[in-house]
Amino acid sequence: IVGAGFTGATLAERLASAGKRVLVVDKRNHIGGNAYDKMDPHGVLVHRYGPHIFHTNSKKVFDYLSRFTEWRPYYHRVRGVVEGKEVPLPFSLATLRALFSPRLADRLEEKLVSRFGYGARVPILRLREEGDPDLKFLADYVYRNVFEGYTLKQWGLRPEELSPSVTARVPVLVSHDTRYFQDTYQAMPKEGYTALFRRMLAHPNIKVLLQADWREVEGEVRFDRLIFTGPIDEFFGYLHGPLPYRSLSFRMEFRGRPWVQEVGTVNYPNEHPYTRTTEFKHLTGQDYLSHTVLCYEYPEAYEPGRNEPYYPVPREESEERYQRYLEEAKRLKGVYFAGRLGDYRYYNMDQAVARALKLFEELNDG
Numbered sequence: 001i002v003g004a005g006f007t008g009a010t011l012a013e014r015l016a017s018a019g020k021r022v023l024v025v026d027k028r029n030h031i032g033g034n035a036y037d038k039m040d041p042h043g044v045l046v047h048r049y050g051p052h053i054f055h056t057n058s059k060k061v062f063d064y065l066s067r068f069t070e071w072r073p074y075y076h077r078v079r080g081v082v083e084g085k086e087v088p089l090p091f092s093l094a095t096l097r098a099l100f101s102p103r104l105a106d107r108l109e110e111k112l113v114s115r116f117g118y119g120a121r122v123p124i125l126r127l128r129e130e131g132d133p134d135l136k137f138l139a140d141y142v143y144r145n146v147f148e149g150y151t152l153k154q155w156g157l158r159p160e161e162l163s164p165s166v167t168a169r170v171p172v173l174v175s176h177d178t179r180y181f182q183d184t185y186q187a188m189p190k191e192g193y194t195a196l197f198r199r200m201l202a203h204p205n206i207k208v209l210l211q212a213d214w215r216e217v218e219g220e221v222r223f224d225r226l227i228f229t230g231p232i233d234e235f236f237g238y239l240h241g242p243l244p245y246r247s248l249s250f251r252m253e254f255r256g257r258p259w260v261q262e263v264g265t266v267n268y269p270n271e272h273p274y275t276r277t278t279e280f281k282h283l284t285g286q287d288y289l290s291h292t293v294l295c296y297e298y299p300e301a302y303e304p305g306r307n308e309p310y311y312p313v314p315r316e317e318s319e320e321r322y323q324r325y326l327e328e329a330k331r332l333k334g335v336y337f338a339g340r341l342g343d344y345r346y347y348n349m350d351q352a353v354a355r356a357l358k359l360f361e362e363l364n365d366g
């Protein structure tokens, strides 16, 4: 198995428990993939590859991971700076109240509830199709103040140049729910992600080889089956041209006081070169510390060898190219692709685990 992230670790654990001998190879010097976390020199638990908050509607995934960790209940809250004010995101009925006069907020709330129903989740690109002048005003306001600048920064593209599923991750909420996610299960691994991964990979049938790029060790390993969770285009030597990815750089900032932010993350759609700042202590529950660390995320172009392919870019052009790689993949016997990079899909952690569990079932049947 190439890659020791959620996809590789889940497959390794499942196959090892089914009696297979598994070698996990990762080019990094640690397990956990992008979910890796570590104590910094000041004893603050930080996520090296940006903030990771666990949320899922899948009981199956939650129960599976619960074998390897206890949980700390945590509801992630995000505020966005809009017209100089910190307001709750996703944009909800609470955000209407924070930004508009009570009269206007009442009218917009009434229109949203009667058009979509209380509790609805309305993607911004969907809201923009509305004809009613009030809803049109609201859609344009939210588009301009929350989505346009952030998306240009994050992707270098406008919202409508990406698959609608991207901005639909953060829909307009026709409710007063101020949580960032509405999933049934929301929690953080009590001792962190790396501890969870250590337990997943502790099976005696699993060997882990770190600091080893697959291309370097390929010729020296004998295997019946290979599961590749790195970039599928890289595996095929960019045969059909490179798939686009978006990268980020993270700046960790130490602050000598207990707290800086009132909530886990603050988004900056309209100012600064960074998209958001996250204060890890909110996520991890280290509220006993008298100092804190913030993470700033700066989007950048992906340059192989210099930075990491953090995000596949969901849009038509890249999907067409991905399909060509998928055709290549289908022709190979005994080689399987999975994960955010192997499937070229914008998976959250729970989706990576669900995908891995499904692939395991297919492998176990076949």
Ligand code: FAD
Pocket: 002, 003, 004, 005, 006, 007, 008, 025, 026, 027, 028, 032, 033, 034, 035, 049, 050, 051, 052, 053, 054, 055, 212, 213, 214, 215, 229, 230, 231, 248, 310, 311, 338, 339, 340, 341, 347, 348, 349, 350, 352
């Ligand atoms: P990865 O974690 O990327 O693991 C792939 C591994 O393969 C890596 O360790 C890599 O080093 C290794 N690899 C690649 N190529 C090779 C090679 N040639 N040889 C050897 N090893 C190789 N999800 C959530 O659910 N909640 C969040 O809050 C959240 N926040 C995120 C924030 C950021 C900034 C990012 C980038 C992602 C976030 N995610 C979040 C998504 C989450 O990181 C992924 O869903 C998850 O890590 C995918 O797991 P994976 O195993 O498929 O891939």
Ligand code: UDP
Pocket: 080, 089, 146, 147, 148, 150, 151, 154, 166, 167, 168, 169, 170, 267, 269
């Ligand atoms: N988004 C935005 N403004 C925000 C939050 C999100 O425009 O304040 C858009 C943006 O395109 C972003 C996408 O919605 O990339 C998904 O946001 P999410 O918070 O899920 O991003 P992730 O945590 O995966 O980086």
